[in-house]
Amino acid sequence: MxxxxxxxxxxxxxxxxxxxxxxxxxxxxxxxxxxxxxxxxxxxxxxGKTFPQRMDRIQNNMNMAMMMLEMMKNFNSK
Incomplete structure (x- = not known):
């Protein structure tokens, strides 16, 4: 080389x-x-530094955050 x-x-x-x-x-x-x-x-x-890979990672993080919020909302309403 x-x-x-x-x-x-x-x-x-x-x-x-x-x-x-x-x-x-x-x-x-x-x-x-x-x-x-x-x-x-x-x-x-x-x-994992390509644009589509980064967007997938952001989407997965957003989905996780939304799921956590839903769980907390359900927990507080009981």
């Missing part, structure tokens, strides 16, 4: 961890360093 590519990866903790967890990216980046942007996209999916 090119030193500048590895240096770029080491600057980002999550990207470096993703590379260690997915060794196939060592081979891919050694052969074609232009795949770095694809690796960053895969890393965002891996860590």
């Amino acid at each position: 090119r030193p500048e590519v590895y240096q770029y990866i080491k600057q980002d903790r999550e990207l470096h961890h993703f590379l260690r967890v997915n060794p196939k990216w060592y081979r891919k980046l050694s052969r074609d360093p232009s795949l770095l942007s694809q690796m960053e996209k895969d890393s965002k999916v891996f860590y």
Whole structure:
């Protein structure tokens, strides 16, 4: 792997961890360093940082909060 590519990866903790967890990216980046942007996209999916994943997490949190409010409302009315 090119030193500048590895240096770029080491600057980002999550990207470096993703590379260690997915060794196939060592081979891919050694052969074609232009795949770095694809690796960053895969890393965002891996860590749940894509927009749809964030929206799902917000939706789940909202559903949990609404359920808790309903439970408290039912508890107080008894």
